[in-house]
Amino acid sequence: MTIPDRLNSIRESITETAIDCGRDPSAIKLVAVSKRHSIASIGEAIKAGQHLFGENYIQEAAEKRKQIDSSAEFHFIGHVQTNKAKLAAELFTMIETVDRYKLAKVLNTQLEKLERNLNILIQVNIGRDEKKSGVEPEKAKELLEQIKPLSRLRPLGLMTIPPFTKNTEEVRNYFKKLYCLGKDLAKQKLFVDNMNIELSMGMSHDFKIAIEEGATIIRVGTAIFGARNDKT
């Protein structure tokens, strides 16, 4: 299948899943995860109407940004090293992976200089997986309180990468947990728009479950672009 064919089939699947569970399909944003895929592949996706992309590596994203239509929008979904915060503040319309105060503070300082505001999500380590980044669920509140005075950052919601498992009920459980945590934090007015918070969860293999559990952003790579040339 070509990239446009795959994109169409994913869009159909998003619409179908949303309608089946009584949600508005337009409330779900598809981030096409283009990490380690070529400019040509991104170009094909843009031609097929996709304008939102996700990248994991700041340097790679910076190179791509130079060569890609400026109408395309990039979310950062990888680990942000504090020393890359300046580039990160310039390149992305959203950073989905803010997980510590030090990073938030450095980002805010860079954004001040750029006179720019930036949408962010708090990455939560919902499965308490030692190998994954993200703030522990019970510390998300404290982090959001610390971020409040950082006026250039706009916290819109939460993001998670659950521990890998083929057990769909287990995955569903992690998504439910993120949903509940988001609701709880919204009740405490910790986001910019507490009536409509963003939940970024679900990838190629589990985005339907994520939609059923309230995802507003899904991050799909392999199912659109095919297998990555993973570095060894």
Ligand SMILES: *Cc1c(COP(=O)(O)O)cnc(C)c1O
């Ligand atoms: C790579 C990546 C994805 C996409 O994963 P696929 O399984 O290829 O869909 C989504 N989210 C994050 C954070 C990623 O690093």
